[in-house]
Amino acid sequence: SVFVLFSAHLKNPKQERMFDYVMRRTVTIYPLYAFSVVVAFAMQKAVGTMQASAVVLVAQSFLVQAWWPGWTDSALQMHCWFLSCMVVYWFFFKPLAWCFKGLNLLRTLTLMAALFALPWLSILVPLIVGESPDWYANPEVRTDQALQMAITTLKFHPVCYAHVFALGMLLAKLRSHLDAKATLGRDPRSWSNPWRWAVQFIAPCGYLGLLLVFSVSALQPSSWGYKLSARLSVLLPFQAMVLLGLAGLPSLPMPFLAFAFSKLNFLENYSYSLYVFQFIAFNLWPQATDINLPLFLVFCVAFAVFLAVVVQQPIQRRWAAHPKARFV
Numbered sequence: 001s002v003f004v005l006f007s008a009h010l011k012n013p014k015q016e017r018m019f020d021y022v023m024r025r026t027v028t029i030y031p032l033y034a035f036s037v038v039v040a041f042a043m044q045k046a047v048g049t050m051q052a053s054a055v056v057l058v059a060q061s062f063l064v065q066a067w068w069p070g071w072t073d074s075a076l077q078m079h080c081w082f083l084s085c086m087v088v089y090w091f092f093f094k095p096l097a098w099c100f101k102g103l104n105l106l107r108t109l110t111l112m113a114a115l116f117a118l119p120w121l122s123i124l125v126p127l128i129v130g131e132s133p134d135w136y137a138n139p140e141v142r143t144d145q146a147l148q149m150a151i152t153t154l155k156f157h158p159v160c161y162a163h164v165f166a167l168g169m170l171l172a173k174l175r176s177h178l179d180a181k182a183t184l185g186r187d188p189r190s191w192s193n194p195w196r197w198a199v200q201f202i203a204p205c206g207y208l209g210l211l212l213v214f215s216v217s218a219l220q221p222s223s224w225g226y227k228l229s230a231r232l233s234v235l236l237p238f239q240a241m242v243l244l245g246l247a248g249l250p251s252l253p254m255p256f257l258a259f260a261f262s263k264l265n266f267l268e269n270y271s272y273s274l275y276v277f278q279f280i281a282f283n284l285w286p287q288a289t290d291i292n293l294p295l296f297l298v299f300c301v302a303f304a305v306f307l308a309v310v311v312q313q314p315i316q317r318r319w320a321a322h323p324k325a326r327f328v
Helices: 002-011 018-026 028-047 054-061 076-092 093-100 105-130 145-156 158-182 192-214 227-234 237-249 256-284 294-321
Strands: none
Touching: 002 158, 002 237, 018 076, 018 145, 028 054, 028 076, 028 256, 028 294, 076 093, 076 158, 076 256, 093 158, 105 227, 105 237, 105 256, 145 158, 158 192, 158 237, 192 237, 192 256, 192 294, 237 256, 256 294
């Protein structure tokens, strides 16, 4: 999470070049991703379902498959498209960190409000020109090639999610400002400090908002212009509340909900391998229909733990030991 990265940067900035920073961060994602692409390639070749062209394979080998709309849908491990975006965001992390580190509280809040509002243009502009807010709901029935590419760009291109990256950094800056206010002339550990009470409710309110969006029909994605609008805009404030609420403020004791969830921190060692290999695990599952969900989830988690221990961690150690070869 860029929220975590920028929080650490604000506390202890490290001087390094932009490219070096990208190489250092890439160690955490590329080795296992590359291994998964090789596995997916072998599986699709074996069963004759290969759709990715040679150009797409080369593009995704360098994590640029989300940069061109025609590449993303046919790429192997298509659900890993966001890794392609992360490389771009990491490249611009240092310049943005320089821009954001000196922001005062008012400017931080103003920028956050602007970025929260920005993706709503995907709904407002079609309404202004007389189009339906769910104009991209059924791209498979549209014959306009340019429109189909625009829809794919909105779904996957790094530019369309840059506001999420910037918001994560600004949220870390906001946390720094709030921490300074929470400790100004107050005992951070005392329950008489109103900030200690306030942080207890941030994450629960965020979870409540997400629950309402997904469970109340009047608030579900179709009411906001379809699922893509929810992904770009509707869910962002609630997700930010969850992130800030679980992180808490550095000088204050950990919120109760964050403390409870911290008991699951060991899962972070396996979450990335689960994310990368989830569809490979699905394809390996012998039952194509009427899947027993509990058994399948157990299989997925066990598969992810095995890959994290046997593949991910050894590959990352070897990759990190040879800096010049990290991005080859």
